[in-house]
Amino acid sequence: MEIEESKGPVASNGMIIGGGLSPLSESIWKEKSNDVGDVSAKLAWKDLTVMVTLSNGETQNVLEGLTGYAEPGSFTALMGPSGSGKSTLLDALSSRLATNAFLSGNVFLNGRKTKLSFGTAAYVTQDDNLIGTLTVRETISYSARLRLPDKMAWRDKRALVESTIIEMGLQDCADTVIGNWHLRGISGGEKRRVSIALEILMRPRLLFLDEPTSGLDSASAFFVTQTLRGLSRDGRTVIASIHQPSSEVFELFDRLYLLSGGKTVYFGLASEAYEFFAQAGFPCPALRNPSDHFLRCINSDFDKVKATLKGSMKLRFESNDDPLEKVTTAEAIRALTDYYCTSQYYYAANQKVEEMAKVKGTVLDSGGSQASFFMQTLMLTKRSFVNMSRDFGYYWLRLVIYVLVTVCIGTIYLNVGTGYNSILARGACASFVFGFVTFMSIGGFPSFVEDMKVFQRERLNGHYGVTAFVISNTISAMPFLILITFISGTICYFMVRLHPGFMHYLFFVLCLYASVTVVESLMMAIASVVPNFLMGIIIGAGIQGIFMLVSGYFRLPNDIPKPVWRYPMSYISFHFWALQGQYQNDLKGLMFDNQTPDLPQIPGEYVLEYVFQITVTRSKWINLSVIFSMIIIYRIIFFLMIKINEDLTPWVRGYLARKRMKQKNGGQNMTVAPYGLTQSPSLRTYVADSKK
Amino acid sequence: MNIQVGNNHGTMAARGDGSDEGGGGSLSVGPSRSMKERACYLVWQDLRVMLPSSGDGPTKRLLNGLNGFAEPGRIMAIMGPSGSGKSTLLDALAGRLAKNVVMSGNILLNGEKKNLSYGAVAYVTQEDVLLGTLTVRETITYSAHLRLPSTLTKEEIEDTIEGTIMEMGLEDCADRMIGNWHLRGISGGEKKRLSIALEILVRPRLLFLDEPTSGLDSASAFFVAHALKSVARDGRTVISSIHQPSSEVFALFDDLFLLSGGETVYFGETKEAIEFFAESGFPCPIKRNPSDHFLRCINSDFDIVTTTLKGSSRIYEEQEQSDPFMNLATAEIKARLVEKYRWSKQAAKARSKIKQLSAIRGSEISIPTSASQAGWSKQLTTLTRRSFVNMSRDMGYYWLRIIIYLVVSICVGTIFYDVGTSYTAILARGACGGFITGFMTFMSIGSFPSFIEDMKIFTRERLNGYYGVGVFILANFLSSFPFLVAVSFVTGTIAWNMVKFNHGFLRYVFYCLNLFGSIAVIESCMMIVASLVPNFLMGLVIGAGVLGVMMMTSGFFRQLPDLPKPFWRYPVSYLNYGSWAIQGGYKNDLLNLVFDGLAPGDPKITGEEVITKLYRLPLSHSKWWDLFAIYMLLVSYRTIFFLILKLKERAMPFFQSLYTRRTIHRLKRRASFVKFPSSRRYQTLRSLSSQEGLSSPIP
Numbered sequence A: 001m002e003i004e005e006s007k008g009p010v011a012s013n014g015m016i017i018g019g020g021l022s023p024l025s026e027s028i029w030k031e032k033s034n035d036v037g038d039v040s041a042k043l044a045w046k047d048l049t050v051m052v053t054l055s056n057g058e059t060q061n062v063l064e065g066l067t068g069y070a071e072p073g074s075f076t077a078l079m080g081p082s083g084s085g086k087s088t089l090l091d092a093l094s095s096r097l098a099t100n101a102f103l104s105g106n107v108f109l110n111g112r113k114t115k116l117s118f119g120t121a122a123y124v125t126q127d128d129n130l131i132g133t134l135t136v137r138e139t140i141s142y143s144a145r146l147r148l149p150d151k152m153a154w155r156d157k158r159a160l161v162e163s164t165i166i167e168m169g170l171q172d173c174a175d176t177v178i179g180n181w182h183l184r185g186i187s188g189g190e191k192r193r194v195s196i197a198l199e200i201l202m203r204p205r206l207l208f209l210d211e212p213t214s215g216l217d218s219a220s221a222f223f224v225t226q227t228l229r230g231l232s233r234d235g236r237t238v239i240a241s242i243h244q245p246s247s248e249v250f251e252l253f254d255r256l257y258l259l260s261g262g263k264t265v266y267f268g269l270a271s272e273a274y275e276f277f278a279q280a281g282f283p284c285p286a287l288r289n290p291s292d293h294f295l296r297c298i299n300s301d302f303d304k305v306k307a308t309l310k311g312s313m314k315l316r317f318e319s320n321d322d323p324l325e326k327v328t329t330a331e332a333i334r335a336l337t338d339y340y341c342t343s344q345y346y347y348a349a350n351q352k353v354e355e356m357a358k359v360k361g362t363v364l365d366s367g368g369s370q371a372s373f374f375m376q377t378l379m380l381t382k383r384s385f386v387n388m389s390r391d392f393g394y395y396w397l398r399l400v401i402y403v404l405v406t407v408c409i410g411t412i413y414l415n416v417g418t419g420y421n422s423i424l425a426r427g428a429c430a431s432f433v434f435g436f437v438t439f440m441s442i443g444g445f446p447s448f449v450e451d452m453k454v455f456q457r458e459r460l461n462g463h464y465g466v467t468a469f470v471i472s473n474t475i476s477a478m479p480f481l482i483l484i485t486f487i488s489g490t491i492c493y494f495m496v497r498l499h500p501g502f503m504h505y506l507f508f509v510l511c512l513y514a515s516v517t518v519v520e521s522l523m524m525a526i527a528s529v530v531p532n533f534l535m536g537i538i539i540g541a542g543i544q545g546i547f548m549l550v551s552g553y554f555r556l557p558n559d560i561p562k563p564v565w566r567y568p569m570s571y572i573s574f575h576f577w578a579l580q581g582q583y584q585n586d587l588k589g590l591m592f593d594n595q596t597p598d599l600p601q602i603p604g605e606y607v608l609e610y611v612f613q614i615t616v617t618r619s620k621w622i623n624l625s626v627i628f629s630m631i632i633i634y635r636i637i638f639f640l641m642i643k644i645n646e647d648l649t650p651w652v653r654g655y656l657a658r659k660r661m662k663q664k665n666g667g668q669n670m671t672v673a674p675y676g677l678t679q680s681p682s683l684r685t686y687v688a689d690s691k692k
Numbered sequence B: 001m002n003i004q005v006g007n008n009h010g011t012m013a014a015r016g017d018g019s020d021e022g023g024g025g026s027l028s029v030g031p032s033r034s035m036k037e038r039a040c041y042l043v044w045q046d047l048r049v050m051l052p053s054s055g056d057g058p059t060k061r062l063l064n065g066l067n068g069f070a071e072p073g074r075i076m077a078i079m080g081p082s083g084s085g086k087s088t089l090l091d092a093l094a095g096r097l098a099k100n101v102v103m104s105g106n107i108l109l110n111g112e113k114k115n116l117s118y119g120a121v122a123y124v125t126q127e128d129v130l131l132g133t134l135t136v137r138e139t140i141t142y143s144a145h146l147r148l149p150s151t152l153t154k155e156e157i158e159d160t161i162e163g164t165i166m167e168m169g170l171e172d173c174a175d176r177m178i179g180n181w182h183l184r185g186i187s188g189g190e191k192k193r194l195s196i197a198l199e200i201l202v203r204p205r206l207l208f209l210d211e212p213t214s215g216l217d218s219a220s221a222f223f224v225a226h227a228l229k230s231v232a233r234d235g236r237t238v239i240s241s242i243h244q245p246s247s248e249v250f251a252l253f254d255d256l257f258l259l260s261g262g263e264t265v266y267f268g269e270t271k272e273a274i275e276f277f278a279e280s281g282f283p284c285p286i287k288r289n290p291s292d293h294f295l296r297c298i299n300s301d302f303d304i305v306t307t308t309l310k311g312s313s314r315i316y317e318e319q320e321q322s323d324p325f326m327n328l329a330t331a332e333i334k335a336r337l338v339e340k341y342r343w344s345k346q347a348a349k350a351r352s353k354i355k356q357l358s359a360i361r362g363s364e365i366s367i368p369t370s371a372s373q374a375g376w377s378k379q380l381t382t383l384t385r386r387s388f389v390n391m392s393r394d395m396g397y398y399w400l401r402i403i404i405y406l407v408v409s410i411c412v413g414t415i416f417y418d419v420g421t422s423y424t425a426i427l428a429r430g431a432c433g434g435f436i437t438g439f440m441t442f443m444s445i446g447s448f449p450s451f452i453e454d455m456k457i458f459t460r461e462r463l464n465g466y467y468g469v470g471v472f473i474l475a476n477f478l479s480s481f482p483f484l485v486a487v488s489f490v491t492g493t494i495a496w497n498m499v500k501f502n503h504g505f506l507r508y509v510f511y512c513l514n515l516f517g518s519i520a521v522i523e524s525c526m527m528i529v530a531s532l533v534p535n536f537l538m539g540l541v542i543g544a545g546v547l548g549v550m551m552m553t554s555g556f557f558r559q560l561p562d563l564p565k566p567f568w569r570y571p572v573s574y575l576n577y578g579s580w581a582i583q584g585g586y587k588n589d590l591l592n593l594v595f596d597g598l599a600p601g602d603p604k605i606t607g608e609e610v611i612t613k614l615y616r617l618p619l620s621h622s623k624w625w626d627l628f629a630i631y632m633l634l635v636s637y638r639t640i641f642f643l644i645l646k647l648k649e650r651a652m653p654f655f656q657s658l659y660t661r662r663t664i665h666r667l668k669r670r671a672s673f674v675k676f677p678s679s680r681r682y683q684t685l686r687s688l689s690s691q692e693g694l695s696s697p698i699p
Helices: A002-019 A023-030 A086-093 A136-147 A154-167 A188-200 A218-233 A270-279 A290-298 A301-311 A329-341 A344-358 A373-390 A392-412 A421-460 A466-496 A502-529 A533-549 A562-572 A574-587 A604-611 A620-665 B002-016 B025-029 B086-094 B136-147 B154-167 B188-200 B218-233 B247-251 B270-279 B290-298 B301-311 B330-342 B345-358 B376-393 B395-415 B423-463 B469-499 B505-532 B536-552 B565-575 B577-590 B607-614 B623-669
Strands: A043-053 A059-070 A075-079 A101-109 A121-124 A206-210 A237-241 A255-260 A263-269 B042-051 B060-070 B075-079 B102-109 B122-124 B206-210 B237-241 B255-260 B263-269
Touching: A043 A086, A043 A344, A043 A620, A059 A086, A059 A101, A059 A237, A059 A255, A059 A263, A059 A344, A075 A086, A075 A218, A075 A290, A086 A101, A086 A206, A086 A237, A086 A255, A101 A344, A121 A188, A136 A154, A136 A188, A136 A373, A154 A188, A154 A218, A188 A206, A188 A218, A206 A218, A218 A237, A218 B290, A218 B301, A255 A270, A255 A290, A255 A329, A263 A270, A263 A290, A263 A329, A263 A344, A270 A290, A270 A329, A290 A329, A290 B218, A290 B247, A301 A329, A301 B218, A329 A344, A373 A392, A373 A466, A392 A421, A392 A466, A392 B536, A392 B565, A421 A466, A421 A502, A421 A533, A421 A574, A421 A604, A421 B536, A466 A502, A466 A620, A502 A533, A502 A574, A502 A620, A533 A562, A533 A574, A533 B395, A533 B423, A562 B395, A574 A604, A574 A620, B042 B086, B042 B345, B060 B086, B060 B255, B060 B263, B060 B345, B075 B086, B075 B218, B075 B290, B086 B102, B086 B206, B086 B237, B086 B255, B102 B345, B122 B188, B136 B154, B136 B188, B136 B376, B154 B188, B154 B218, B188 B206, B188 B218, B206 B218, B218 B237, B218 B247, B247 B290, B255 B270, B255 B290, B263 B270, B263 B290, B263 B330, B263 B345, B270 B290, B270 B330, B290 B330, B301 B330, B330 B345, B376 B395, B376 B469, B395 B423, B395 B469, B423 B469, B423 B505, B423 B536, B423 B577, B469 B505, B469 B623, B505 B536, B505 B577, B505 B623, B536 B577, B577 B607, B577 B623
Parallel strands: A075 A237, A075 A255, A121 A206, A206 A237, B075 B237, B075 B255, B122 B206, B206 B237
Antiparallel strands: A043 A059, A043 A101, A255 A263, B042 B060, B042 B102, B255 B263
């Protein structure tokens, strides 16, 4: 009886909303399915068990036999103490489980065991990786143009962006920048809402959020939750894990899924949880936030705390109104889970899930971005360019440093001349410019790391492809690098008075440009592999140090030991090629004074061949083109690194986990391994249930 | 009041006969032998804090005429929405206000005006600044040795330490490491309790805490609050700001100071607060956490939320039945509450109490001028030992660098392997020396993050008055000494033997000493940079820039006589360790060697000729003078470091008082200042796990 009653309002809500899709949502969904009437996502899961293999081959059940559902028009909150499996359940439902986790049980979307593709389900992670220099409106509209189909009119796209801004209540800060380390921007709550806005832009019918309120103050948390509730009222299915909600926030939940230690403590209407706890023998005291009470009952950490308190501190519990005084939380959890398994809530949920599994609904498929590759590249380039031009630390700071350093070099080697001593000085100058000046590119590393973070978030949500990212990054950086190298190259060239002649000048600057770009590409490749900032800098510096050592300046090319250093290394080193080219460019055709005036002058060709041991037979332009081809090679490496990280690493990890578990279980009864172990769900291809 | 005193006595008695192997009993043996007499009553009257804007902009009022008091044996919570002035009040009471604000009003400690800065009171900041490589017990032990009087016996100190560990419930994790970016350590709640333990070690009578529970999960927050309560029950005065406490935590506080926009909304016992709100017409709903309710009533951000929600999205017609305030602006509620409070019985009670407490005269308490009572030699040994332990356990401090040096010197060794005395070897020997002094010392940048961590610890401990600047610098140098020796001798030995520099044991020693001097100078230079820039990234860039300039003027890339005289030659190249190192290194290596000529028939070239003609360096002074110059530079850099730290400390208060006087003068001329919403100090509350570590360079 009660069940029917409880279903009433939600169902009627669903009815209203089914027909009442907002016009913009309709315009998007119309293209995908012809019956706009029912594009709602009904998610149900049954006997969901997730097992994780630890490094020693042990397995651990993180989730055990969970059953539940989420309906369109309702807002479901997953709650539980830390480590209770909230995030795992969310990951399992949204098919983002790590590859060493194995899933058994069924997940039904509209009654079908389909895989969830990226567009259908949006996932908002806990940290907001946004580009700090863009305004809120820009962030959303770039994202819109990255993902919406090309043929959609710009007017429609803009309308969609504006409506999203209004829906998320971001009007007031729409033209404020998001903010980074040197720009003061929007608040944490606003950032969180921008992150959500980016995900709901494509009007997904199913929305997952991982702790959307953590780290926010009460007003922002309330706002975010209220917005989520609003989104659900628009006919969406919203599932969020929430950690310690305040009283106001808790009152906004429709349904509550309470977990402890991977088991269901309660699943049902949030408003009835109060009663459930009272019936189970743990009534919530007056003037207490119910959610605090629930968590207090099922958080086993409290046992530890109490034990320590009793043991060490002279415990003085003055007030004994605590109903949990006599019972440990471990007992409370057991009592509650047992009570739940026999309660009406449990039967109601099971019944409903059965029902939902039977009704076959629309297949909601939508594969990530719908924009063409060209459009993606264009938009990414534009966005990246805007970001670079606004972020002071990305290139402007480096421009300042480059100018300072080149002015220093310029004054030290001012008007170097053609005296006997200037032979070595010219060599040293070139080596310093190509060695240490390019070294300064390391300063851009933090910005790369930030860029990579944004990329990873967007990539996981399928906003664009790796190729588009790599190409756009290359193109957008080009103007800045050209600017930097031309300004500093010009200062250096004219102050030192290197070999006169326009072509010589051009070669010098181009060579500098190429070298700086190579370093940049090298650092990007490193940034894609090394997650830690410090490690990245150390590795980058080490590689460059070795390149410099074999460049032919510190040790003459012919003297470098052949086995390792000469043969692969010096040819890999871009410094080597840069110096080969620049020495030729600078010295060829000059005449130098000898040690004493009576001796004959020394021609530059002689210096090249015998003092610096440069191969003069190879044209300097060939040297330059080698550096340019290195740029391409490093970019390809960068691309491959990302690909490997994305596809190969999860596969290997999953493979190892399976192998480890098989070894562990080898000989023993194999039934321990649940069905479906033959295939581990990976990030991109996920089958809710493989063959039994 | 009476009950409280009784409770206090009872506590003392209970502690006296505590049977736990002397832990509880010996607690009072610490620096404060007599506890009862030293009770601390803190009273503040008409406290106003203003933030004068630069120029003629409006002045922000951060606190507006607050009255209140804090009693021993009780724990007070300062609550309010973000930006309400919680932290400002706490800072004002603890005498730690930021340098740019102006304060007026009285703060009386047992009836007397006291300056409570630099170690007079214990203050636990929101951020836990701890050395990650030490265990919990070690951290407390070192701190105890630093601050407890040298007169105490070893057993007494030992007892104090164990007692503190017990009191804070840290027994389970006492021998675990705190953890840093590469070591997994204790949890956030344990860290917080450790921070509190460090402060209560010297038995302060007054303890301030800034948001001790934020970022902790509910069980840890509960534990921390409980620990605080037990500290208070020992007769201490505990004042803590707190942000969104859970129901259990909130129930543990005795007194409540509710602030909004710098004004008192409520001050009195926590239990009566519910009554007060009910009487004012805003009763707390039954299914609600009272503290959530209070904050909901006075948090003006909710107004913005409500208007935005109403204005933007379609309003959902469903009833907000649980929320009676949807129709009433919080600004209005707040004004009503403030007005109501002014005439409430709680306010009257507080007034009479303040009057009574400020009349206390002649209390025998003496707040020590410095937190540390240990002699300086003890401080030095303790600090050196602590710093040494930290360096030897922190992978990133020296070990990583030793590995890198090893790898790089093997690279250098193989590339210049057995360099010989051919004609091209002349330049190669020079280049090898240049590379080692230049690039190898450059690698010192790698320890920059550790320096910055060290500086953070120093700043916190210095602010609490644990030890002096001189002791810190000396201890730092002494503890790093063995590592620097190891680094330079490992590198020196490998490079020297592989490259086969000019042989002779004395030359080898010189080579290593030269390297050691250079690395030590660079290290000091980086410490200076670290003390000037707080930001990791800026430090890295500036450090690299300084090193680049040093490298350029060292005489390797451009010979010394060719350097432009005005700037580069005259001050810079002489202040540069590199030029001395390279001169000394050349002399050490090349003298007494004979090289082949350019062509097979040419006459041989002597090392003297190479130095004077090719490198154009004077041979007038011996290589040992060059070495001496490096060590002189080392001493002077350390002195500069000392002066900078001293200057930062001394000059700042001077400027601050000057500034305060000027602003007050200016404010007097202005009729009234505009009320302005204050800034938010803590925008986001990140979990502690995401704060620690260096995963993000951007602070």
